Amino acid sequence: MEIGVSILNIPMLSLADEIEKLNKEAIDYFHLDVMDGHFVENMTFGPDIMKEIAKVADKPLDIHLMVDNPKFFIEKVLDIHPKYVTVHYEAFKTDKAVFDVLEKLRSAGILPGLAVNPTTPAEKIKPFLSEVDVLLQMTVQPGFGGQSFIEDTLDNINQFASWRQQYQYDYVIEVDGGINDETGKLCVENGVDILVLGSYLVCAPNREQALEKVRGVQRKAGN
Ligand SMILES: O=C(CO)[C@@H](O)[C@H](O)COP(=O)(O)O
Numbered sequence: 001m002e003i004g005v006s007i008l009n010i011p012m013l014s015l016a017d018e019i020e021k022l023n024k025e026a027i028d029y030f031h032l033d034v035m036d037g038h039f040v041e042n043m044t045f046g047p048d049i050m051k052e053i054a055k056v057a058d059k060p061l062d063i064h065l066m067v068d069n070p071k072f073f074i075e076k077v078l079d080i081h082p083k084y085v086t087v088h089y090e091a092f093k094t095d096k097a098v099f100d101v102l103e104k105l106r107s108a109g110i111l112p113g114l115a116v117n118p119t120t121p122a123e124k125i126k127p128f129l130s131e132v133d134v135l136l137q138m139t140v141q142p143g144f145g146g147q148s149f150i151e152d153t154l155d156n157i158n159q160f161a162s163w164r165q166q167y168q169y170d171y172v173i174e175v176d177g178g179i180n181d182e183t184g185k186l187c188v189e190n191g192v193d194i195l196v197l198g199s200y201l202v203c204a205p206n207r208e209q210a211l212e213k214v215r216g217v218q219r220k221a222g223n
Contacts, residue, residue, distance in 0.1 A: 001188050002172075005198075005201055005202065006145065007022075007030060007053075026212075029060050040066045047077055050080060051080055054081075060082070060083035061080065062082065064136065065085065081110075085105050089128070095128075114128055115138060115142075118137075122159035129171065132171045133172065136175075137156050137160065139153045141177075145199045150178070157191060158190050161192075164191070175194070179197055184214050197210075
């Protein structure tokens with residue numbers, strides 16, 4: 001099990017300091033939520049800020065594009081070499097457009113991811129599973145941090161885990177939204193590999209303890 005930290009709930013003006021602090025914590029990725037105010041009703045940052053983040057972050061970047069026009073952003077982040085770039089299934093009008101963008105990422109040396117909103121049935125994602133390295137199941141409606149985990153999303157998670165086994169796919173399953181030690185445990189028990197921690201970690205009075213709680217639970221479960 002790996003841990004990404006979503007920086008969405010960090011005040012923008014303290015981003016550099018907070019990233020420096022988070023560099024010292026036992027996390028595996030910085031999860032960057034890019035929002036354009038169209039695909040979701042919130043706006044965050046664009047390529048220039050991500051380039052600044054890349055200069056201070058010493059963990060791999062996991063970019064989550066909650067935008068209508070992912071191609072625009074992809075072109076502009078190639079030179080910061082993120083590990084993953086994840087686009088939303090719901091942002092595309094045709095399956096071909098989804099395949100094209102996943103291929104574009106792979107040919108640029110970036111591991112392609114597909115994100116799924118809580119209400120999107122797993123069946124819709126099935127055609128793309130052989131082409132993705134990360135399957136990001138949103139466990140809240142995307143747009144804002146601090147929401148509660150939607151338990152119904154466990155159905156999709158189970159389905160993705162079972163198809164992975166059945167068809168020998170090798171994508172990792174990531175969850176994002178409302179993740180804490182308890183919901184994280186539930187997710188890992190259902191086949192999740194990467195937990196994105198947002199407000200649970202960023203707003204914790206003691207981040208090390210908060211992380212230890214999540215890692216401790218997983219250790220007991222043997223993951
Ligand atoms: O992408 C999103 C929300 O759209 C997430 O990354 C949240 O930022 C996670 O924050 P918490 O729900 O854990 O507070």
